[in-house]
Amino acid sequence: MEVVLHPLCKTIVTVKSLSYRRQQQPLHFFQKPNFSSSLNHFSSLAFCANLSSLSRFSQPVLSATQEDQLSVGENSDTKEWALQDFYSLRRDVEITSQRVEEIRGSAGLQLLEQELSDLEEKAASSSFWDDRAKAQQTLSTLADVKDKIKLLNEFKTQIEDAETIVKLTEEMESTDRGLLEEAASLIKELIKALDRFELTQLLSGPYDKEGAVISITAGAGGTDAQDWADMLLRMYTRWGEKQRYKTRVIEKSPGEEAGIKSATLEVEGRYAYGYLSGEKGTHRIVRQSPFNAKGLRQTSFSGIEVMPLLPEESLNVEIPEEDLDISFSRAGGKGGQNVNKVETAVRITHIPTGVTLRCTEERSQLANKIKALSRLKAKLLVIAEEQRASEIKQIRGDAVKAEWGQQIRNYVFHPYKLVKDVRTGYETPDVTSVMDGELDPFIKSYLKHKYNMALSASGAN
Amino acid sequence: MKLSLSSVYTPYSFPIILKSYAFSNLCKPFCSSALSSSPPISLKPQVPLFLRPPIYSTKFCDFKKWHDWAKGIASSIGSTFVNSDNGPDSSILCRELKWLMEDAVEDHSLFSKMGFENYDERVKMRVGIEELYDLWKERIEKRRPFQYVVGCEHWRDLVLSVQEGVLIPRPETELIVDFVCDVVSKNEDLKRGVWADLGTGSGALAIGIGGASGIGGRVIATDINPVSVAVAAYNVQRYCLQDKIEVREGSWFEPLKDIEGKLAGLVSNPPYIPSKEISGLQAEVGRHEPRVALDGGIDGMDYLFHLCDGAALFLKPGGYFAFETNGEQQCRALVDYMKNKRSESLCNFEIVADFAGIQRFVIGFHH
Numbered sequence: 001m002e003v004v005l006h007p008l009c010k011t012i013v014t015v016k017s018l019s020y021r022r023q024q025q026p027l028h029f030f031q032k033p034n035f036s037s038s039l040n041h042f043s044s045l046a047f048c049a050n051l052s053s054l055s056r057f058s059q060p061v062l063s064a065t066q067e068d069q070l071s072v073g074e075n076s077d078t079k080e081w082a083l084q085d086f087y088s089l090r091r092d093v094e095i096t097s098q099r100v101e102e103i104r105g106s107a108g109l110q111l112l113e114q115e116l117s118d119l120e121e122k123a124a125s126s127s128f129w130d131d132r133a134k135a136q137q138t139l140s141t142l143a144d145v146k147d148k149i150k151l152l153n154e155f156k157t158q159i160e161d162a163e164t165i166v167k168l169t170e171e172m173e174s175t176d177r178g179l180l181e182e183a184a185s186l187i188k189e190l191i192k193a194l195d196r197f198e199l200t201q202l203l204s205g206p207y208d209k210e211g212a213v214i215s216i217t218a219g220a221g222g223t224d225a226q227d228w229a230d231m232l233l234r235m236y237t238r239w240g241e242k243q244r245y246k247t248r249v250i251e252k253s254p255g256e257e258a259g260i261k262s263a264t265l266e267v268e269g270r271y272a273y274g275y276l277s278g279e280k281g282t283h284r285i286v287r288q289s290p291f292n293a294k295g296l297r298q299t300s301f302s303g304i305e306v307m308p309l310l311p312e313e314s315l316n317v318e319i320p321e322e323d324l325d326i327s328f329s330r331a332g333g334k335g336g337q338n339v340n341k342v343e344t345a346v347r348i349t350h351i352p353t354g355v356t357l358r359c360t361e362e363r364s365q366l367a368n369k370i371k372a373l374s375r376l377k378a379k380l381l382v383i384a385e386e387q388r389a390s391e392i393k394q395i396r397g398d399a400v401k402a403e404w405g406q407q408i409r410n411y412v413f414h415p416y417k418l419v420k421d422v423r424t425g426y427e428t429p430d431v432t433s434v435m436d437g438e439l440d441p442f443i444k445s446y447l448k449h450k451y452n453m454a455l456s457a458s459g460a461n
Numbered sequence: 462m463k464l465s466l467s468s469v470y471t472p473y474s475f476p477i478i479l480k481s482y483a484f485s486n487l488c489k490p491f492c493s494s495a496l497s498s499s500p501p502i503s504l505k506p507q508v509p510l511f512l513r514p515p516i517y518s519t520k521f522c523d524f525k526k527w528h529d530w531a532k533g534i535a536s537s538i539g540s541t542f543v544n545s546d547n548g549p550d551s552s553i554l555c556r557e558l559k560w561l562m563e564d565a566v567e568d569h570s571l572f573s574k575m576g577f578e579n580y581d582e583r584v585k586m587r588v589g590i591e592e593l594y595d596l597w598k599e600r601i602e603k604r605r606p607f608q609y610v611v612g613c614e615h616w617r618d619l620v621l622s623v624q625e626g627v628l629i630p631r632p633e634t635e636l637i638v639d640f641v642c643d644v645v646s647k648n649e650d651l652k653r654g655v656w657a658d659l660g661t662g663s664g665a666l667a668i669g670i671g672g673a674s675g676i677g678g679r680v681i682a683t684d685i686n687p688v689s690v691a692v693a694a695y696n697v698q699r700y701c702l703q704d705k706i707e708v709r710e711g712s713w714f715e716p717l718k719d720i721e722g723k724l725a726g727l728v729s730n731p732p733y734i735p736s737k738e739i740s741g742l743q744a745e746v747g748r749h750e751p752r753v754a755l756d757g758g759i760d761g762m763d764y765l766f767h768l769c770d771g772a773a774l775f776l777k778p779g780g781y782f783a784f785e786t787n788g789e790q791q792c793r794a795l796v797d798y799m800k801n802k803r804s805e806s807l808c809n810f811e812i813v814a815d816f817a818g819i820q821r822f823v824i825g826f827h828h
Contacts, residue, residue, distance in 0.1 A: 256551075326816070327816065328632070328816035328817065334788060334819070335631075335633055335788075335819050335821070336631055336633050336786075336788075336821060337631065337730075337732070337734055337746070337755050337787070339631075339743055339746065340606055340629055340631070340743060340745045340746050342549075342560070343632075344615075344632065362615070363615030364616055364619075364635070365617075366618055366635055367618060
């Protein structure tokens with residue numbers, strides 16, 4: 001080991017001796033020389049880092065020296081730590097460098113730059129503000145593209161900075177631990193930024209940024225299924241709270257004995273729809289029935305639908321009146337003056353696709369009708385997007401039924417404990433945490449799964 | 462007969478009713494017999510619960526206790542009322558409970574916390590907790606309509622004040638506003654003209670057509686019942702439509718003498734339930750809503766015929782009318798009557814079904 005590491009050991013020792021020497025000097029004295037010396041190192045190596053990144057180095061170097069003062073007595077430990085640290089750092093830098101390359105590649109940097117210049121040309125044209133709404137949209141796209149390019153370039157500078165430090169440490173006669181720590185924190189931040197970037201890549205659908213409306217419907221099977229629907233409502237509410245989203249139960253229809261027949265949950269916050277959209281489908285539970293004296297094993301189902309919470313003005317979908325079947329729930333009997341029941345529920349079916357929506361939370365029929373219609377539009381827009389249909393007319397109703405009702409996840413409470421997503425294969429035995437809203441691993445693995453599917457599909461074309 | 466409402470009822474001079482005396486009286490057992498016969502009539506309209514100031518404060522745990530109690534009662538009803546007179550079931554009562562809470566409590570974010578124990582917090586309310594107990598008891602035990610309990614009804618996009626003595630507007634009637642919007646959108650002359658809503662009750666139809674349809678002219682709402690006149694005027698003022706809608710007290714066409722033959726449009730939801738059926742109605746309706754707004758005589762047609770006769774006289778040429786009826790039989794009888802007796806002035810009759818598929822409305826034109 002010593003043989004292989006020879007040049008490096010030398011460097012580390014140098015670092016240590018450097019820091020010892022510093023401790024003997026008054027603090028105000030060595031601050032400046034230290035800064036200029038690292039500057040000298042860089043310039044003597046003809047390193048092509050820009051000035052801004054240099055000035056960033058100076059700060060952590062200072063704090064690192066202060067830390068050194070605190071750890072005076074741990075000579076041998078520090079040596080060991082620095083060695084391992086350098087190796088793991090070097091490995092991290094290599095891996096991350098590769099990852100940055102991949103991300104820059106798959107993000108289509110060239111295409112983005114082309115798009116940017118196109119958009120800038122558009123924005124500069126004299127007729128740009130003729131259509132205000134469109135102009136606003138163009139500007140916001142422009143800002144998004146700019147941000148993305150900037151971010152991708154930042155990834156590159158950051159990884160280059162880190163690579164330089166690694167190189168320096170390997171080549172230089174003398175260097176210091178401050179630089180290594182700088183590189184380590186640089187890499188840590190970069191990895192976080194890359195994770196975030198990848199996630200937003202996964203959430204690049206047109207409605208992913210919006211809030212979401214989740215509707216939960218108990219499947220057949222009476223009280224057990226209704227209790228299951230209630231558990232799911234709690235699970236999503238808890239998840240929303242953990243994300244610091246604003247959640248609101250806007251409709252809840254209780255079951256006869258326990259649980260709920262249906263409920264609607266509004267989740268407000270950025271990317272709520274993007275995260276939740278993969279939750280739609282049928283969720284299955286296997287457990288010992290708490291409603292059966294014999295405690296027999298019982299399988300129940302609940303359906304989840306997720307729609308984006310779209311502002312009214314973005315729903316510019318015209319649906320011909322004759323395509324809609326609107327029914328109002330009424331207590332039956334003679335109606336009119338004969339009856340007084342607060343039955344205001346409205347159900348709207350889009351006849352060509354069979355997509356149906358029911359709205360009960362408002363206190364008047366008209367209000368429910370308006371709300372149901374806007375939710376129906378949101379749902380049709382989402383389905384059109386999923387099916388890559390450019391118009392509502394092109395939606396294939398049979399496909400909607402098959403996809404939106406697909407069983408996506410099993411929650412087994414008994415005879416063993418396991419939650420497993422049937423699409424991604426992701427699983428965990430920690431049923432309790434999942435029911436308490438720990439859904440992130442499931443959501444992320446599904447988003448990656450979806451992204452990969454889309455990539456391979458576009459690759460096949 | 463014309464009542465100059467603008468001077469009597471100025472919009473914001475109504476004293477805010479801090480305690481609803483009527484409510485607390487009703488719940489006392491000794492006056493329960495008086496309840497069904499004659500509710501106390503006052504000319505000062507009651508302020509709906511949701512508009513009262515949140516001057517009461519209750520500990521969260523006490524509020525929750527009330528909620529759990531009320532919910533327990535609602536659940537225990539099951540389908541008892543459904544079986545006795547097609548009344549509300551538990552799920553409807555639970556929905557009403559939720560809305561009662563929405564109206565009674567200032568901070569709605571509270572409802573998401575109902576599942577948690579939070580004893581320190583205080584709840585600001587528009588009504589005292591004791592009264593909440595009384596209100597819910599009245600709702601369940603006396604079958605007092607939910608809308609009277611909270612003092613309002615959500616109708617179309619409006620929230621209308623209602624109280625004992627005034628018919629609670631029904632969702633079916635919302636459709637008449639759509640008919641009017643339709644007809645005025647195609648006819649500039651009707652749009653500019655004077656419209657009338659006879660037997661206006663809470664003022665629902667008058668405000669609906671006056672506010673929504675973009676009618677340029679005036680709307681005159683009439684009612685024989687002074688409580689209705691007061692409540693309708695209050696609702697008109699709440700929607701700042703007093704320049705457009707005039708409420709007149711009087712029977713049917715009586716207060717309209719000055720505009721005979723000049724009406725562009727006429728709408729009405731008159732009493733149409735046959736007298737003998739009143740006793741068998743759902744308790745909320747039969748025991749609490751004003752008989753004068755429900756009972757349409759032996760076969761329920763008395764006022765519908767009267768409206769047809771009046772329409773022939775009061776509508777101007779080309780004028781439009783829409784009436785609500787009890788169903789197919791009455792619609793047919795009404796059309797037959799007009800064809801036989803009023804065909805010299807009325808024409809283009811049409812029967813329109815409500816959303817439940819019941820033939821509910823008769824519409825037509827003056828020649």
